[in-house]
Amino acid sequence: MxxxxxxxxxxxxxxxxxxxxxxxxxxxxxxxxxxxxxxxxxxxxxxxxxxxxxxxxxxxxxxxxxxxxxxxxxxxxxxxxxxxxxxxxxxxxxxxxxxxxxxxxxxxxxxxxxxxxxxxxxxxxxxxxxxxxxxxxxxxxxxxxxxxxxxxxxxxxxxxxxxxxxxxxxxxxxxxxxxxxxxxxxxxxxxxxxxxxxxxxxQRKTPPAPEEPRTAGDHVLVYIRAQRDAILELDPAVRQDAHDSVHRMRIATRRLRSAFRSYGKVLDRTVTDPIGEELKWLASELGVDRDREVMTERLTSVLAELPRTLVSGPIRTRMRTWAGARRGGSRRRLTGVLDSKRYLALLDTLDALVAEPPLLPDAAGGPAKVIGKAVRKDLGKVSALVEQALATAEPGTDRDVALHEARKKAKRTRYAAEAATPALGDSARTLAKSMKSLTSLLGDHQDSVMVRLTLRELSAVAHAAGESSFTYGVLYGREEQRAAGVEAALPEVWKGIVAEASV
Missing domain, CATH: 2.40.320.10 (Hypothetical Protein Pfu-838710-001)
Structure with a gap:
């Protein structure tokens, strides 16, 4: 090494x-x-x-x-x-x-x-x-x-x-x-x-200092370029399995995809949509082990919170086996992805996009009008999904799905507000912060949903092996309580976000 x-x-x-x-x-x-x-x-x-x-x-x-x-x-x-x-x-x-x-x-x-x-x-x-x-x-x-x-x-x-x-x-x-x-x-x-x-x-010349962004297109391209650069800069760290590098590269791919969608009046989506699909592929490859790592951390945490009297059977061994089931060769697999022609072609495509962006007429417009409108549109979609979730009478799959969709739209709105902050100032900065808080809250709920699915899976395997499934049930009940806590807190949190939103 x-x-x-x-x-x-x-x-x-x-x-x-x-x-x-x-x-x-x-x-x-x-x-x-x-x-x-x-x-x-x-x-x-x-x-x-x-x-x-x-x-x-x-x-x-x-x-x-x-x-x-x-x-x-x-x-x-x-x-x-x-x-x-x-x-x-x-x-x-x-x-x-x-x-x-x-x-x-x-x-x-x-x-x-x-x-x-x-x-x-x-x-x-x-x-x-x-x-x-x-x-x-x-x-x-x-x-x-x-x-x-x-x-x-x-x-x-x-x-x-x-x-x-x-x-x-x-x-x-x-x-x-x-x-x-x-x-x-x-x-x-x-x-x-x-x-x-x-x-x-x-003779090498010092490149001129970048001009201050003026138009809506200028501001969007600054953000696009920064995410492209982040992918390139994180590539060596991901190959070396550096701490948090996979997560950060994955976020850069999400920010790019979100920008393409949010600012579809600035960049031609007939060009950016296929690139977005390739970024989705890359994020999926990066997430193979990352999602399991997050779930492992959550399972380890909730198990550590239990009194010893409520822990029965070899549950810790069962969880370690589950956590390590896909780690073998994962770094080699991910390096293969980063060496693939498909990934290198994606990088070439991003370079070409930055060099010759497919700008639409609105790109020449004022940032306050064009970018502000795009952010407000995203916020409206989040609002509709949150209201839909709050209107769902009973906890269950329908509410879980609605909250998960609201989380994804909140994340997209957060990234749109981040890109808009240099143009819109404090209003966009406040919205980005609010969407981050909302995303975190709804993320806890979605983690609870996924942990419960995993606990059911592990419980079934343990039962088939003749092991006690008591502790799995206790953990499942605690996760239900966590999710209920999020659902109870959401109306007040959302009320505060609506009051602050001013883009």
Whole structure:
């Protein structure tokens, strides 16, 4: 398995005068000279530099203490996750998979070679604990593609020690600034190398700052683009089974589908509906294990609430067996989905949609009018479903279905209000918050419905095996009470939402 390291660092412009004296930095007792290392790194990308455009770097490096393949994925400015694999002649399969959502079917080829003489210092405290590594790098860059040139520069890096306090970097920077050192204008060595070694006719230019959205179409596209970007950015995390990544990607697919439906007067649904179906497929694949995880958490929680005197039979073992029934090979299955031609084609389609959106005439209209109307329409649908559920005389399947449909529409309205917030301001923000609360309440009800179905299933299996089904019945009754509590609270909650709604 690949080794992953969280890298927190800052880069600075430097002349050849060397490293300033850092012994005066608060907390630093000693500056240890670790000598000079010669590093040789070849960076890989697609021919059109898709990884670089996403601030992703993939390199094969020799020399120094960490020779091997390194993939760096951005987390936030100044923070990256570095994933390492041992040296080999070709791009490791694991790393190629982690950039597949960017590279798609394109080949990863060498684009730049960086050779650096790195002069390293360790900043340590009075106990000898490493606080940060500071290096001065004399860099020689060579473009490996046709028509490329070379470049040379010197820069400085300050990398925080593992588990260090990021605030320490502020102290180091204060000292560096006093010595005349300034933050680098380039985010990485690769970014600078690509810029300075590109053929003259292909010199990389800083993209213009995005214009403020003015029309209804502008606002909707900002939201669409953000969800497309979220899917791309979460892809590596899902492949690594990172916490909550599957759930977050699934939400991005739902937000896209909701936006397509809510803003059907802005984007042509003859184009977006087929894309929505593919997003529904992806959400379904992502949800195979997620739904069971949610149900497992709920079952574990309700069982833990029971007094020991009400627990009979091997119910915990039965629940663990049920929970793990589909986990085997689930990560491998999901990776297969993300490697599939169908998924990669969906990503291509989303890129094309963002590049050439199928705008309708209303897209040119004022956001307050067009977007406000769409949100009010969604809210009206939620209202009708909630009123239908409240009007259902008796608890049961009809009310459960009505509340579930109201929940789905409330979620769609929440996402529509989120997209509308930059245009409509506080009214949309308040509605989004109200719909989130309603969705959470109705979600508890739907979870109760699903838990009861699962308890009936488990009870039948336990009974067939000659085990006691008493505890399943107790849990079932408690879940009925939970659902009844939601139904009792709903009228007052809904009354408050209606009073606040003003979009």
């Amino acid at each position: 690949a080794d992953t390291k969280r890298e927190i660092e800052r880069k600075y412009e430097s002349d050849e005068s060397g490293l300033p004296d850092l012994t005066g930095v608060a907390g630093v007792k000693t500056v240890i000279d670790k000598g000079v290392a010669s590093l040789d790194a070849v960076y890989y990308d697609t021919a059109d530099e898709r990884l670089a455009a996403a601030s992703i770097t993939l390199r094969r490096r020799t020399g120094g203490s960490d020779a091997g393949w390194h993939l760096k994925l951005p987390v936030e400015p100044g923070v990256r996750d570095e994933i390492r694999e041992p040296l080999s002649d070709t791009v490791p399969r694991a790393l190629a998979g982690l950039v597949r959502s960017r590279a798609r079917e394109a080949e990863l080829v060498p684009v730049v070679r960086l050779r650096s003489d790195r002069d390293v210092r360790h900043l340590v405290d009075a106990q000898g604990t490493l606080l940060a590594e500071v290096s001065v790098d004399a860099v020689h860059a060579e473009r490996l593609t046709e028509g490329g040139g070379t470049a040379q520069w010197t820069e400085m890096e300050v990398e925080l020690a593992d588990d260090g306090d990021p605030a320490f970097l502020d102290k180091v920077e204060k000292r560096l600034r006093k010595a005349g050192v300034r933050p680098s204008s380039s985010a990485s060595k690769l970014a600078r190398a690509l810029s300075e070694t590109a053929p003259k006719k292909k």
